Amino acid sequence: MAAMTTRRILTGDRTTGPLHIGHYAGSLQNRVALQRDYETYVLLADVQALTDNAANPEKVRANVLEVALDYLAVGIDPRVATIVIQSLVPEIAELTVYYLNLVTVARLGRNPTVKEEIRQKGLEGHLPAGFFVYPVSQAADITAFGAHLVPVGADQLPMIEQTVEIVRSFNRTYSPVLVEPEALIPRAARLPGTDGQGKMGKSLGNAIYLSDPAEVVRRKVMGMYTDPDHLRASDPGRVEGNPVFSYLDAFDPDREGLAALKEHYRRGGLGDVTVKRRLAGVLEDLLGPIRARRAEFATDPHEGMAMLRAGTERGRALAPRTLDDVRRAM
Numbered sequence: 001m002a003a004m005t006t007r008r009i010l011t012g013d014r015t016t017g018p019l020h021i022g023h024y025a026g027s028l029q030n031r032v033a034l035q036r037d038y039e040t041y042v043l044l045a046d047v048q049a050l051t052d053n054a055a056n057p058e059k060v061r062a063n064v065l066e067v068a069l070d071y072l073a074v075g076i077d078p079r080v081a082t083i084v085i086q087s088l089v090p091e092i093a094e095l096t097v098y099y100l101n102l103v104t105v106a107r108l109g110r111n112p113t114v115k116e117e118i119r120q121k122g123l124e125g126h127l128p129a130g131f132f133v134y135p136v137s138q139a140a141d142i143t144a145f146g147a148h149l150v151p152v153g154a155d156q157l158p159m160i161e162q163t164v165e166i167v168r169s170f171n172r173t174y175s176p177v178l179v180e181p182e183a184l185i186p187r188a189a190r191l192p193g194t195d196g197q198g199k200m201g202k203s204l205g206n207a208i209y210l211s212d213p214a215e216v217v218r219r220k221v222m223g224m225y226t227d228p229d230h231l232r233a234s235d236p237g238r239v240e241g242n243p244v245f246s247y248l249d250a251f252d253p254d255r256e257g258l259a260a261l262k263e264h265y266r267r268g269g270l271g272d273v274t275v276k277r278r279l280a281g282v283l284e285d286l287l288g289p290i291r292a293r294r295a296e297f298a299t300d301p302h303e304g305m306a307m308l309r310a311g312t313e314r315g316r317a318l319a320p321r322t323l324d325d326v327r328r329a330m
């Protein structure tokens with residue numbers, strides 16, 4: 001039988017800062033689990049990072065290596081998966097220009113994640129056009145690599161929907177050369193911030209980073225928002241909407257112990273400090289080995305950059321082929 005066509009993954013992160021446990025639960029875990037089953041490409045999205053950091057290219061540049069170290073630390077294996085620096089794949093920019101003609105301004109304005117980001121970042125009134133259209137450049141990222149599957153956090157679903165619309169429109173208008181991708185989102189709900197707010201975010205000061213030292217993680221956990229009505233240990237407490245339990249749901253391997261703990265908390269008689277200590281332990285079990293691997297890789301940044309250059313060389317071969325198909329089709 002002829003070899004089955006390769007199934008490809010493309011996913012990535014903006015290089016604006018270190019990755020946090022929300023990224024881990026949202027997409028890093030899936031990437032590590034699937035990297036041997038799919039031809040996997042992981043994009044260090046430095047061009048996308050510039051869409052709201054144009055005045056800060058140095059920050060974006062510095063974080064290329066930081067995010068790459070996070071990848072290696074969680075177990076993305078550069079011998080198996082290909083890590084690519086976005087700014088070294090100029091074909092993505094050209095694809096973006098063509099795709100922009102297939103999308104209306106009104107459609108872009110309806111993207112719920114972009115709307116939330118505009119609010120959170122306070123970009124109203126001086127919104128960079130590049131930021132407004134970044135879902136289109138993300139469609140270019142995904143299609144440049146001909147990706148079938150895109151493992152991302154739930155907040156990125158609108159980007160994959162936008163990509164599918166562009167692919168269908170392109171294939172209908174010209175000829176069917178683009179691959180229609182599918183999102184892979186985790187079963188668990190998105191992790192809230194340590195302050196109990198909707199989203200864990202770099203700009204919100206409510207994140208636990210994969211690279212945080214053990215004492216910092218412990219301090220952040222002990223300061224976490226819980227059930228505001230759970231004033232005394234003897235009071236019954238609420239598990240739903242309580243971020244300490246959301247994190248335990250995401251990371252505690254002892255499911256039975258966790259179920260009993262929730263039961264006890266609901267009944268009353270269990271203090272927040274006890275639950276937080278358990279969470280601190282669970283997170284340390286997860287982050288300890290990640291931190292150690294990160295430190296190991298970080299000792300040789302030149303080696304790290306050489307690995308990134310090699311990955312980019314390998315990975316960027318796909319994009320000119322897609323661009324060629326696209327130009328022919330048009």
Ligand code: TRP
Binds near residue numbers: 014048138142
């Ligand atoms: N927008 C994504 C984020 O903010 C990062 C990203 C850029 C991405 N290009 C991508 C994700 C392509 C998936 C596929 O996290």
